[in-house]
Amino acid sequence: MSEPKKISPPLSDEDIMNLKIGDRVLITGKILTGRDSAHKRLYELIQKGEKLPIEIKGQIIYYVGPAPAKPGYVIGSAGPTTSYRMDPYAPLLMEHGLKGMIGKGVRSQSVRDAMKKFKGVYFAATGGAGALIARNIRTATIIAYEDLGPEAIRELEVEDFPVIVANDAFGGDLYEEGMKKFRR
Amino acid sequence: MRQVPYKTIVETVAQLCTDANYFLGDDMIKAFKDGLSKEDSDAGKDILNQLLKNADIAKTEKVPLCQDCGFAVIFLELGTDAHVEGNIIEAINDGVKKGYTDGYLRKSILSDPVKGRNTGDNTPAIIHTTLVPGDKIKITVAPKGGGSENMSEVNMMKPADGIEGVKTFVVDRVLRSSANPCPPIVVGVGVGGTFEYVAFLAKKALLRNIGERNPDPFYADVERELLERINNLGIGPQGLGGRITALDVFIETHPRHIASFPVAVNINCHVARHKTAVI
Numbered sequence: 001m002s003e004p005k006k007i008s009p010p011l012s013d014e015d016i017m018n019l020k021i022g023d024r025v026l027i028t029g030k031i032l033t034g035r036d037s038a039h040k041r042l043y044e045l046i047q048k049g050e051k052l053p054i055e056i057k058g059q060i061i062y063y064v065g066p067a068p069a070k071p072g073y074v075i076g077s078a079g080p081t082t083s084y085r086m087d088p089y090a091p092l093l094m095e096h097g098l099k100g101m102i103g104k105g106v107r108s109q110s111v112r113d114a115m116k117k118f119k120g121v122y123f124a125a126t127g128g129a130g131a132l133i134a135r136n137i138r139t140a141t142i143i144a145y146e147d148l149g150p151e152a153i154r155e156l157e158v159e160d161f162p163v164i165v166a167n168d169a170f171g172g173d174l175y176e177e178g179m180k181k182f183r184r
Numbered sequence: 185m186r187q188v189p190y191k192t193i194v195e196t197v198a199q200l201c202t203d204a205n206y207f208l209g210d211d212m213i214k215a216f217k218d219g220l221s222k223e224d225s226d227a228g229k230d231i232l233n234q235l236l237k238n239a240d241i242a243k244t245e246k247v248p249l250c251q252d253c254g255f256a257v258i259f260l261e262l263g264t265d266a267h268v269e270g271n272i273i274e275a276i277n278d279g280v281k282k283g284y285t286d287g288y289l290r291k292s293i294l295s296d297p298v299k300g301r302n303t304g305d306n307t308p309a310i311i312h313t314t315l316v317p318g319d320k321i322k323i324t325v326a327p328k329g330g331g332s333e334n335m336s337e338v339n340m341m342k343p344a345d346g347i348e349g350v351k352t353f354v355v356d357r358v359l360r361s362s363a364n365p366c367p368p369i370v371v372g373v374g375v376g377g378t379f380e381y382v383a384f385l386a387k388k389a390l391l392r393n394i395g396e397r398n399p400d401p402f403y404a405d406v407e408r409e410l411l412e413r414i415n416n417l418g419i420g421p422q423g424l425g426g427r428i429t430a431l432d433v434f435i436e437t438h439p440r441h442i443a444s445f446p447v448a449v450n451i452n453c454h455v456a457r458h459k460t461a462v463i
Binding site for chain 2: 022069077124127134135148166174180182
């Protein structure tokens with residue numbers, strides 16, 4: 001396996017074009033969290049032409065609803081949730097500047113098309129490895145929709161947060177490629 | 185009639201909720217290790233190593249294996265000679281509330297499927313009750329994550345579809361699930377009964393430990409065949425391609441109506457949690 005690539009948001013189109021499916025990537029810096037309910041709210045605000053409570057230009061959204069932090073911890077277990085549930089909302093967010101998404105599982109054709117069109121990338125983190133992943137999170141702050149509990153939008157400061165490029169801006173899909181290679 | 189204090193039920197259920205979420209079964213750890221020796225994909229091996237490390241951190245630090253600490257699904261075997269002081273259903277829910285709150289587990293339950301808000305304590309639990317002879321109370325807590333549950337399905341097949349139809353449906357259901365349910369998965373299959381009962385059978389099948397075959401050699405063979413066919417799909421750990429897509433397949437059956445052939449597939453992720461206590 002090749003050396004992992006290191007990136008820090010905000011991401012430019014050039015950063016995105018440098019990422020290909022199968023690349024191992026370490027993210028350092030600030031990323032946002034959001035899942036089902038938060039996506040629905042952001043989507044509806046954009047549709048109404050209203051201002052979002054967070055800046056999404058050049059940013060990465062991590063699909064996660066963390067477990068509560070034990071005393072002495074900054075966050076509880078925090079692995080990715082299944083991404084397809086955010087598929088109805090993701091293209092519009094990318095149209096408005098979102099560059100990266102972190103989750104697990106396959107994306108729809110419309111999301112893959114939007115990644116090509118708006119230069120975006122989808123990273124896979126290891127689903128179900130929430131205790132391990134939390135070790136790469138340095139701080140966690142709720143910045144919007146606190147009423148949603150685990151679904152609130154948080155800003156996470158991460159260090160060498162490990163992900164793999166699952167869909168790139170060239171139309172590549174690691175899930176399809178990987179399965180083709182090992183199918184009998 | 186044996187009297188069982190309300191508090192005993194609460195404490196037992198609370199402990200089972202946290203234990204299930206912190207401590208992955210030895211059978212699963214062994215299955216990850218066995219998988220490592222069979223996996224050809226580098227990405228797949230890397231994932232399996234991460235899962236072993238994750239299980240170790242969760243156990244040592246007493247933190248949940250996965251942030252999705254699940255719907256608290258509870259199998260209650262209530263001896264008809266045992267009597268709980270107070271309402272046993274309330275006692276179980278109080279136990280879930282205590283376990284999820286004191287144990288820093290994520291609360292994932294909405295009070296109403298359409299209009300609801302988070303109930304804040306992961307109640308109510310789903311409770312499957314069976315009355316059994318004797319004065320013991322057996323409680324199994326099997327927290328179930330949403331990602332794998334969403335890839336599950338009930339299919340009212342035709343009797344003419346037979347066992348080959350069952351096999352085709354199970355393999356196809358796993359293929360369509362692809363990376364979504366967090367492979368390597370555990371597959372629970374229900375065959376027979378009625379529409380609602382077959383789903384219960386598939387869920388119950390997930391309580392078995394890895395390697396535990398159906399006692400009927402016919403179904404044991406089907407389980408082995410399905411596991412091999414699923415692992416030939418190439419989905420692999422986390423769906424990134426590889427040999428280890430499923431760790432086991434469990435079939436539970438029940439008599440059926442002459443007109444019906446219900447089949448259910450309940451998929452579990454690699455955080456296949458279940459803990460049991462007998463009071």
